[in-house]
Amino acid sequence: MISVFLAQLVKERRNPLLIIIFMAASIGVTLIFTDGTQAPTSISIFSEEDNAQAIEEKWEPLLNEENNLKFITTDPAEAREDVQEGRSDAAVKLFEDDYQLIKTSNLPTVPYVEQHVRKVFEKEAYIQAAVEQAEDPDGLRTDITTKLDDPPLKMEVVSTTGDELSSYDMATQLMFAFTLLVAMFIIGFRVNNIMKDKVYGLWDRMILSPVSKTGMYAAYIAYACFIGFVQTLSVILIFKYVLNYDIGERLDLLIIIIAFFTFSMVSVATLLTGIIKKPEQFYAVYPSVIPIIPLISGAYMMPGTINNRVLIFIGDLFPLSHAMDAILSVVMHDGTWSDITQPLILMILIGVIAMGIGINLVERRSN
Amino acid sequence: MIETIQLSKAFKGKTVVEDVDLYLDKGESVGLLGPNGAGKSTTISMISSLLKPTSGDVKLHGKSMISNPSDLRKVLGVVPQEIALYQELTAYENLKFFGRIYRVPKDQLELRIQETLELVGLKDRQKDIIKTFSGGMKRRINIASALLHNPSILILDEPTVGIDPQSRNYILEMIRQLNENSQTTVLYTSHYMEEVEQLCNRVYIMDHGKVIASGTHSELLSILSNEDTMRVQLNQIHDNFINAIQNIDVVRQVEESGDGIKIIAQKSANIISTLVRIADQENIKILNFQMENPSLEDVFLHLTGRTLRD
Numbered sequence: 001m002i003s004v005f006l007a008q009l010v011k012e013r014r015n016p017l018l019i020i021i022f023m024a025a026s027i028g029v030t031l032i033f034t035d036g037t038q039a040p041t042s043i044s045i046f047s048e049e050d051n052a053q054a055i056e057e058k059w060e061p062l063l064n065e066e067n068n069l070k071f072i073t074t075d076p077a078e079a080r081e082d083v084q085e086g087r088s089d090a091a092v093k094l095f096e097d098d099y100q101l102i103k104t105s106n107l108p109t110v111p112y113v114e115q116h117v118r119k120v121f122e123k124e125a126y127i128q129a130a131v132e133q134a135e136d137p138d139g140l141r142t143d144i145t146t147k148l149d150d151p152p153l154k155m156e157v158v159s160t161t162g163d164e165l166s167s168y169d170m171a172t173q174l175m176f177a178f179t180l181l182v183a184m185f186i187i188g189f190r191v192n193n194i195m196k197d198k199v200y201g202l203w204d205r206m207i208l209s210p211v212s213k214t215g216m217y218a219a220y221i222a223y224a225c226f227i228g229f230v231q232t233l234s235v236i237l238i239f240k241y242v243l244n245y246d247i248g249e250r251l252d253l254l255i256i257i258i259a260f261f262t263f264s265m266v267s268v269a270t271l272l273t274g275i276i277k278k279p280e281q282f283y284a285v286y287p288s289v290i291p292i293i294p295l296i297s298g299a300y301m302m303p304g305t306i307n308n309r310v311l312i313f314i315g316d317l318f319p320l321s322h323a324m325d326a327i328l329s330v331v332m333h334d335g336t337w338s339d340i341t342q343p344l345i346l347m348i349l350i351g352v353i354a355m356g357i358g359i360n361l362v363e364r365r366s367n
Numbered sequence: 368m369i370e371t372i373q374l375s376k377a378f379k380g381k382t383v384v385e386d387v388d389l390y391l392d393k394g395e396s397v398g399l400l401g402p403n404g405a406g407k408s409t410t411i412s413m414i415s416s417l418l419k420p421t422s423g424d425v426k427l428h429g430k431s432m433i434s435n436p437s438d439l440r441k442v443l444g445v446v447p448q449e450i451a452l453y454q455e456l457t458a459y460e461n462l463k464f465f466g467r468i469y470r471v472p473k474d475q476l477e478l479r480i481q482e483t484l485e486l487v488g489l490k491d492r493q494k495d496i497i498k499t500f501s502g503g504m505k506r507r508i509n510i511a512s513a514l515l516h517n518p519s520i521l522i523l524d525e526p527t528v529g530i531d532p533q534s535r536n537y538i539l540e541m542i543r544q545l546n547e548n549s550q551t552t553v554l555y556t557s558h559y560m561e562e563v564e565q566l567c568n569r570v571y572i573m574d575h576g577k578v579i580a581s582g583t584h585s586e587l588l589s590i591l592s593n594e595d596t597m598r599v600q601l602n603q604i605h606d607n608f609i610n611a612i613q614n615i616d617v618v619r620q621v622e623e624s625g626d627g628i629k630i631i632a633q634k635s636a637n638i639i640s641t642l643v644r645i646a647d648q649e650n651i652k653i654l655n656f657q658m659e660n661p662s663l664e665d666v667f668l669h670l671t672g673r674t675l676r677d
Contacts, residue, residue, distance in 0.1 A: 007460075202453070204451070208443065
């Protein structure tokens with residue numbers, strides 16, 4: 001078994017380009033979609049009403065009060081062009097008491113922007129409704145604003161451990177989503193080595209040797225787990241220590257989650273290997289299927305965005321959604337062992353079932 | 368030493384190997400000759416325990432190897448038709464890998480690798496990556512990988528497919544030496560009649576999944592003892608001409624061969640005058656006429672009505 005594992009490792013060492021390209025791609029894509037090293041995403045705002053300047057001056061400070069998005073007043077034509085040509089994910093057209101989101105795609109930042117803008121407009125609508133009835137509207141507005149800034153009763157939301165809640169960070173979520181997506185590719189291609197070696201006769205040669213079939217499968221699977229794990233961990237460490245992404249304090253828990261995810265994903269890839277007949281077909285089918293999994297699992301969207309039960313069910317069949325749950329719990333909510341136990345168990349369960357069926361299918365085809 | 372008894376294999380109801388009986392004695396070099404699709408590879412997959420037969424048995428020293436082939440695998444070296452090597456690894460690394468999985472003792476492994484590389488004539492290229500090798504060199508390493516554990520039975524499945532004549536001769540000479548010097552039992556499958564003639568003491572001829580003839584070279588040729596083989600060189604060939612020759616009652620087989628035809632006819636039958644007459648009628652000029660000793664190719668043609676490469 002060790003010899004088979006080492007042979008795979010030497011092959012990789014001799015031709016490491018694929019791994020390097022994939023690692024660079026996951027870092028590059030994360031940086032592109034999160035706009036650099038967690039710098040706030042710029043969103044153009046503009047108004048085309050008669051009193052455009054007044055509307056812009058009213059909403060710009062309100063929109064920029066919180067959040068790591070930066071809203072900048074821009075010329076309407078320029079804002080539209082930026083969105084059309086993909087330089088900007090979205091722009092906001094402002095009205096007196098309403099807004100219109102301008103977008104050409106459903107990139108992960110779009111629902112995030114929409115959610116924030118809606119929250120700001122709703123808050124302002126509540127204040128507006130209250131001050132309209134008042135004798136001294138300006139006085140009441142100032143009073144409400146002062147009270148909101150320094151309320152007499154303050155409700156503090158804390159986590160179950162008593163710590164302050166961390167704020168939600170889309171950039172970190174996307175970083176993990178892209179890293180795990182790339183890991184899924186690497187894992188699949190390495191599991192497919194079983195099929196390749198079968199086609200080229202290496203598998204038969206090994207069967208004739210004293211190495212047991214269990215040992216052969218164990219070697220290939222262990223290698224796919226190893227390479228997937230090393231690749232994922234390396235990328236995450238680069239983000240943490242080189243690009244200064246905040247991934248929380250519990251690196252130990254993240255390592256455990258990555259290990260469970262890797263095993264589970266290797267099993268899913270083994271299952272697909274069992275279903276697909278030829279290694280060439282695998283190369284065609286696998287890259288078509290894998291990018292859909294993060295979309296269904298909601299890995300690119302804020303938690304809770306997907307509420308279609310069918311999609312949630314399908315997403316839960318893949319380890320990615322459970323891995324993302326566990327990771328977000330650890331990174332953004334300071335989750336502990338007890339918080340990640342359920343996702344870990346689900347990943348193991350998927351892993352065991354998919355591996356069992358996958359190997360069975362591969363063996364059945366061989367016979 | 369090793370034998371198959373009524374070995375059969377069916378895939379999805381279609382029989383691809385039927386009642387094949389083979390026997391190989393220690394130190395023998397036996398050829399399994401047949402065209403593509405004759406069932407040779409399936410037969411050797413069953414002999415080498417890679418494929419379970421639908422019926423029949425494989426015996427080593429009289430003991431069945433179907434349910435527990437571990438004893439057979441220990442003494443077996445199999446050279447598959449594919450280049451079953453890691454293309455990204457060097458020749459040395461490939462041999463080391465196969466030596467390790469075949470449990471060649473650590474203290475002997477290095478020596479065995481060097482001996483094997485010497486045997487296949489690639490000692491000076493051992494540090495080169497396989498994918499940089501020519502087809503012939505890859506084939507030689509493919510064979511070397513099956514020799515590291517000193518097998519007493521060597522099964523080769525068309526080991527010279529797609530290589531140049533020089534590499535082919537090298538491989539054939541190497542196998543001949545292994546057979547003669549180390550008393551390695553060789554089962555050699557091929558659809559190249561010349562290779563089998565050159566290398567093997569006995570030959571099994573397969574077609575459509577069945578053994579249709581077997582024996583030593585001379586025993587097989589004696590099948591044609593009642594026939595003469597003639598090669599006729601012509602300035603042109605017509606189907607009408609071939610059909611007319613075929614219709615001569617003493618002619619057994621006619622087939623196109625290079626720039627002429629090959630005729631297998633009843634021994635001592637004088638067909639020359641008839642041949643000349645038909646050629647005149649068809650406006651064909653006979654350039655040369657030659658009687659030939661029959662070959663295994665002719666035996667195959669006689670038995671099946673087609674050539675090995677059809």
